[in-house]
Amino acid sequence: MPVKDTEAIVLRTQPLGESDRIVTFLTRAVGKLRGVAKGARRSVRRFGSNLEPMSRVRLTYFETEGRDLARVESADLLESFYRLQEDPERAAVLACFAEVADAFAREQQEDDASYRLLHAVLRAVRDGVDLDVAARYFEIWTLRLHGVLPDLMACGRCGGALGAADGFYDRRETVVVCGSCAPGAAGGAVPVPAAARRTALEMLRRGPETFAGTPRPEGLPALAQLAQVVFLDVTEKTFRSYRVLQTLRGGAPAERIGCR
Template sequence: MGEGEEKVAGRSHGAQAVRHCHARMTPPTPKPVPYPCATIALPEIAPCPANDHEMRWGAAALPLLRVEGFVLKAQPLGDADKIVTFLTREEGKIRGVAKAARRSRRRFGSSLEPWSRVALTLFEKEAADLARVDACDLLESAYRLHENLETGCLLAYLAEVADLFAREKQAEPHYYRLLGSLLAALRGGLTRSVVLRYFEVWTLRLHGLLPDLDLCGSCGASLIRGTVVLEVSSGEVFCPRCRGGAGVSRVTLREAGRGALAEILCRPPTELGGGRIAASALAEVGRLTSAALTAFAETEFRSARFLVSAEGAVS
């Protein structure tokens, strides 16, 4: 294994530790709700012939995998190659080596840019951390989205969070469709602040980390209406009278913020434009989601700082 691969393997080991921590920290799965992006249609890709690997590589070929996915990030590997992280529809997160991707753009073109939607052909070796990217055909480019600085910073944040939460080799079709629907909403002109909060809320919801706002964790009072207080470290929710323990970080969500959260949970992003949710209510939701995500990650997301600097209105 080369020096670049050893460094990446170390990062992979750290990511596995985070996922083990994720399993310990994840609370019981919340009550199921209709997923508003579940019916959004994404174009299919042609299936790969069953014997394609035999035709091209002979009997000693590695197992072939053909999937659709988004590019989350690409990292240099040596002088010529790249290690690319994909979030695929069929197989969850996959990391693969794109040979000669740094040396020449002729083979992969712009298909390895962040948030490109691609049709992938991969070869996987048993027990190997990295697949080999044989082909990466561009289905939909995100180039135009990256032309805007604020949108580019938002996309970097979405990629960093998705990379943490997506599970390797475990398909999450709802999460994949969430990301596809938000990219489509951005192209359609939905404001970045709505896209940001929608992504954060549903990332927490789909991974069982969105706090249950129904009952006070101390006195058991109903919290169906009114203000709630979230204790960041424990994830518990309290009524204003209890407010949780002393000397801990708290986030308050008032009636308007709860209304915004309810809208996000029951509507697709395309129905939330035109100022349907007030900026102040979105900001309240953002304080809750940002605190919950940061508490789970146990560190600040690096891209969040650039996002705040580029566009403080969505922080």
């Protein structure tokens, strides 16, 4: 089997037996890749801390016939985001990025744009972009790249321009509708105010790093809610990392009980 190589970002690792680890990567060349790193638990010599979540590495690996796990040959560190995780809140936000990227990425499918998105957002966090801005940026772009971001300019039912009016996300029809069409919206409409839509459009036009040191854009909580419902409807799973983050920030007791 020929050895292959690609740039990759470590999304997560889990122990495998006494001495090995299973590592999930978001790669530049082949989308999501899961591989066994032999000896990564027992010895730090071979991989060092290069397999810590969010490390950006030059990965070499073998595909092993008949198995869905590759074999990690080497992972040379290109860029470490390890120190970002010393802050618990920042670490929790990065865990959200990892879980979302893991849920949306496909195996054996080149996804250079998703790789570049995660890389750009990690750099933005490192360079001091507000955590909530970085998180909403990552979410909006994840929705866009996977074709599930609704049109934010025009009503998905009557086609009228939304302009400065509030919009509402209709979960069943997966469109944003105007106020006149909203009463008929099925499945619980999620408000998407004009300010939130403006911020989202701004995020689609700019790099995440350009939000460093700028005033906090409006509408971030509404964008968070929109992303959560679309994530849930698309993936049919609740992201554990968001609950952890919420608990860390002093979320409601009900949320803590619901946290698995």
